[in-house]
Each structure stands twice: as C-alpha cells, then as structure tokens.
Amino acid sequence: MNVSNEFSRYADHYGEHNIIQEKVADRLIGAIADAPKALLDIGCGHGAVTQRIHWSYTHLIAVDFAPRMLELHPKGKGIECIYGDFDNPELYAYLKEHRFDRIISASALQWSPDLAHTFGLIRSLGAPVSLAIFTAGTFRTLFETAGIPPLLRDAEVLEVMGETYFGARCETVRYSLSFENTREMFRYIKRSGVSGNRNILSYKEMKALMNNYPKNYLEFEVIFIES
Template identity: 40%
Template sequence: MIAKHIKEFSKNAHSYDAYTSLQQEIAHYLVSHVHSKPKSILDLGCGSGAILKQISWDIECFLGVDSAQNMCELHPQQENVDVICEDFESPNLLSQLRTSYELLISSSALQWANDIEALIAQFSLRCEEGAFAIFTDKTFETIYAMSGLATFLPNAQALAMMFEKYFACHYEVKTFRLFFDDNLSKFRYIKKSGVSGGEKRLSVAQTKALIQNYPHEYLEFEVLFLWGKPKSF
C-alpha cells in the first residue's frame, strides 16, 4: 500500500513548487547554516530539489531520496547528482548508498517517518555531519484546536532530545506565518503543499465550517532546525 502522503505529493507534483515557498525558505535557512561545504551529500526526502537548489559550492556526489516518483522526476538532473525513488525507511535503500557521506540533510520530510529515532540512529552511522528541518506539532495549531483532531506531527522539544542521543547538535525552533487573502485559499494551500500528509479526517460539513470560521489571515507553522555531528563519528 502506498502511504497517503506519497499519493498526495505525486498527485500534486507539477503544481508543488508553486505552493511551496515556505518549504523553499526552510531549505534556504537550513543550508545557510552548513558552513563546511561538504562534497558528498545525502538528501532524505529530496522532493523536487529544494536542497540542491540552495547549494552554491562544488560537490562530488549528491544523492537525493524520495518515495514519490513524480517528485523525483522534477528534481534537477546534473553532473554528480543522482535521485533514487525509494522510501527513506526502506531496508532496500541501504544497499544503494555509500558507506558514508560528508553531509546527511533532510528538509521538511522526516515528520513523515514511521520511526524517526530508528531512522536517525541508523543514518547517524553513515555521515560526518547532519542538518535537519522538521515540521512540528504547532504547525496548523489553530486548525487542530478548532477541529478537535490530534496532530500527527512530532513535538519539537521531544524531538530535539531524541536527536541529542545521536548527534552533538544545536537547534532552533522557528515559527512561520503564511498570509492569505481568504480562508478557501488557506485550505487549498494545505492540500496542494502536501504538509497535511494527505489525510482526510473531516467530513465535508466539518471542513466547510472550519473554512467559514477560521479566525486568522494566516496559517501557522513550527519548524525544528538541527545541525551537528554524530556522536559515533
């Protein structure tokens, strides 16, 4: 079975970049704090190439991994760049990787992992440095509060504590607001951007009520940024 968020990303692949200014801003901020100019990079959840587009130095090897085929097809193709269409939690992935990469990076993707800790524990053994940006549980806070639904997104502080088991890292929690002209535009953004994960857990009537009564001109997002070196290195 294909996970719902993979279907959502694939379905909206060709309109994705137009709806992902925030994800691009997040990728820019994440890469701007990587000062080592690593030559070999592994990008988990590479999407349509937000990370690669932010890299301004020469690289010898860039491998992007994403589970949505249509997103992989949109990723920039150039010398020293490869893309694997694979779930980043798949056991099949490891056999396709180098022994180690100078940088392991992931932007706006690890919140989809079924077991983030197992993933980080495993990949901390395959990198010299890590950089991560993860949507956390204050994202769409008002929507979740109004709907009564529980968020699937991880808690920022709990996530930071987990990362500190495997990385000597520093982190920041940043909040973002995206403003819209009307409520319908907000909910279209949620669907097209893929941030919701493709879950449809509200009835039509509940969704209409939420669109009509949403009180803000903006959607709120919270992102945990982490940079560091693995403790195993």
C-alpha cells in the same frame, strides 16, 4: 491512494504551494559553512536543497519515494536521483556503500511513522546532519479549532531526539503565512505537502472549520537539527 502517490499527484503544483518549505530550505542550506563535497538529500522532492547548494560538490544522492518528484529533480554532473523509502533499511544498505560529508533533509522527515527507527538508520551512515522537520506547532490554531490533536511531533520531543541521536544543536523556528480568504488558505494546505495530504476531516467538518478558523494566517513550526 497512498502517501507517495499523493506527493506525486501534486508534484507539478508543488513549486506554487511551498513558500514555507522554500524558506526552510534557504535557512537549512544557508547554515552549512563547511562546503561538504559528498551529500545525501533525504526526501529531496523537486530539488529545493540541490537548487540552493552554491558550492561545488563531487556527489549528491537525492532520495525520494514519489516518482514524479524525482522526475522534476535537477539532473546533472554528480547528481544521483534514487527511488527509495527513508524508513526502509534496504535503502541504507545501498547508501552505506557511499561515504557522506553531510546528510541533509528538508521538510520531509515529519512523515516518518517511527522517527527513532529512521534517525537510527540515518545515524548509521556516520555523517553530520542538517535536518529540518515540521513540528506540532504547525497549524496549531487550525487543529485547536477543529478539536483534533496535532498530527506532528512536539518540538521538545524532537529536540531531545536530535541531541540523543546526533549530538546536535536544535533550534525551533515559527513562520506564518497570510491569506486573503479561507478558501485560498485551505487550498494551500491541500497542495503544499505539509499536511502529507491526509484527509483527516470529513467534508462537513472541513466546511465548519473553514467558517470558524479565527485567523487570516496559518502557523508553521520547524525544528532545525544540525550537527
């Protein structure tokens, strides 16, 4: 099953398992002070960004490659939901027909396989950005316990990229989320979308990890890139 199908598969439960992404969207949107009228939301999911926009706008294009997520996204005056892959130049050919006052992306771009390429495409749209991207500190202890390298990029690497591509201010923020037991913790990982739902451990390795994980909380790390 590919990643977009996996996001669609968990779309109906997404709202129950995305506490950290909700906090990230709060912070990202809360920092926008200039009430931009024409907006682009990249990797929009079920609409956490749109739901938080409290000012009036004329046009908001919301892009995602998981059809089920797009179905759940709010529809309404000025909102255009489009199916598209944020790594694909063809999407940007269409987006270039529009002018944006701000480009937003919350909790999605960590899954770009070539972020330099994707940042280049986003920059080509010529608008200021508000991007929140999960970084290597996410599930740090979990990966250390499993003896595998982190799945995501280091915050330091992303900071340099944010400055280089967008001349942006960058801030890295850590979050933690406590659980009553490891079973609940691992269910959260599976359904939250933060892992990209990639199964990188065998069943046996996962069992061992659940027994040996030394904390009752999960760690998250997010970089906010704002220009």
